Amino acid sequence: MTSSDTALAATRAAVILPWERPERQDEARAAEARLEEAVGLAASIGLIVVRQAVLLIRARRPATLLGTGQVESLAEAVREDKVTVVVMDARLSPGQQRNLEKALGCKVIDRTGLILDIFGARAATREGTLQVELAHLEYQRSRLVRLWTHLERQRGGFGFLGGPGETQIEADRRMIGDRIVRLKKELEQVRRTRGLHRQARKRVPFPVVALVGYTNAGKSTLFNTLTGAAVHAQDQLFATLDPTMRGLRLPSGRRVILSDTVGFISELPTELVAAFRATLEEVAEADIILHVRDVAHPDTVAQRADVVGVLDGMARDGMLGTDWPSRTIEVLNKADLLGGVDQVPTRAGTVAISAITGQGLPALLDAIDARLTAAMEVARYVLPVTAGSALAWLYEHGEVIDRHDGDEDVSLQVRLLGADRGRFEVQFAEQLRA
Structure with a gap:
């Protein structure tokens, strides 16, 4: 992350969800669930959320997204609550972002910027750091007017540096473009290295079981419980970025490699999906996919649809075989919050568990064994x-x-x-x- 991104931590924030005027009660409930998720995203990087609100909009304004009266009311609230950053849980154009910052008198970030900041805070390995930087550059290339003041200033007149007529923004954009090219080359090398690692696993092969699911569904907790590993796991969105692998022995005695991967989320920025292609490739290599769901979450059906949508997109792009549904087991996690696994309705291809208490884990291991045997x-x-x-x-x-x-x-x-x-x-x- 840049120093400006780091400065977001421990600052007072307002989280605002612009929402098309709901026509049904279930849409209003969906808005509240979406706002709660956005507040969790903001809190996950240390922002102190002092105000949160759903703002109903009749039409999206090209200049500010929100209506004039809403912007004025929000500006007053920002001053009253001493807010230093406003998180707009929507995709803002560069112009909308600049206009809102001017009107509100504070920093404004949109949903994409927030998720990128979170990934920047979580990335730990060389690969993760490269992927985050590439995603930031792709996203911020169109936001050069204000965000890239830290770049080296172009004076012009020094040969290859450009002539005196070149503007600062053009210079910064060229520098960013050059850096993107270098990053993509480095990431390609990382992918080749990862491919070599996969080839090494194939020489001493064990089936790969990949954990996927909506962020905060409990994948890392399940990973830790099954393998005894000390992977970072806490009640926090996007707690895991870089995939972690551990060996696991099934009841049949056969060994598998368990892989924990980054969580998905609704409206995942396209820049992020592209930048994290190498991470998602671990899912593509899996013999079994465990789709971990937070079955106790009120929005669990929509979360499932988001994950399935990402996997379908990977299949369309050729990153994942179209047979991925036949290799998938749905793991209905957090059954303890609903009274136990017996209280969770299941169907063929699903297993109810609690990663925290361990309830249902023997049935899950048996299901993995059975799925491998069937293949x-x-x-x-x-x-x-x-x-x-x-x-x-x-x-x-x-x-x-x-x-x-x-x-x-x-x-x-x-x-x-x-x-x-x-x-x-x-x-x-x-x-x-x-």
Whole structure:
């Protein structure tokens, strides 16, 4: 983050949700839920929310989004509450942002800017930092008039730096463009490195189980409970950014790699989706997808739709196989808030759990086992008794369902994932007998 972003922390804020005038009661409830989420987003980076409101709008004003009277009332409230930053839970154009800042006399950030600030505060690894910086640059390139005063000033007249007629904004925009090009090259290298890591996992392959879901659904808590890892988990939106992986042994004895990933959110900025493509690729590589839902949240149905929408978009872009629904288990988390797993209605492909209490976790592990088993193929191999490494490989990565030992040969019937079967037959081709 920039120093100006860091300065947002511990400042007094107002969170405002511009909302089209609701025609039904359920739309009014949806507005309150959306406002509550926005307040949580603001609080997650340390903003002290001293005022929050839903402002009903009849028509979106090109200059300020809000109506003239609403802007004047909001300006008075800003002065009264000594607010230093107003969070508008909507997408503002650069002109609307500048006009509102002038009218309100304080800094204004929109939903996209807020989410980018959150990601900047959470990113911990090299990859995460690069992704956040790229997202910021893509977003702020059109907001150069005020936000990029910290960039090196262009004086002109120094050869490649440009002539005296070049404006400051043009210079800053070119500098940002150059930095974006460099960042994309660095990120491409990160993706290649991640690809090498995936190739390494395929050489010693274990199925990958990826946790996805709406932010704050409890993915990291579930990850910690299942693996005993110390991944950052707290009641805070976007608590996890960089994917974390740990090994996990299922009841059947087979091992899997569990991957915790960043949470999704409604109206996720397009700049963010593109910048975090490498993170989302972990989901694309998964054999099983666990869609973790906060089943106790009043907006849980809409949250599910947001996550499914992102995954569908990934499938359309070729990042995720179109068969992803068949590889997905819906995990209905926070059942403890509804009286336990028995009080949560389930259907085929769903499991009710509480990551906090551990209730329902054995059923979840069994479901993962069953889903992996359903995706497996049965193969029969004949190996020499001396092929100890090949035999060990099959026991480690598959399920031996029948075995006959002869004087010179061992005949096995094994259940394997299709990808593992291919790897085995390539790796141990010379030892296989007809």
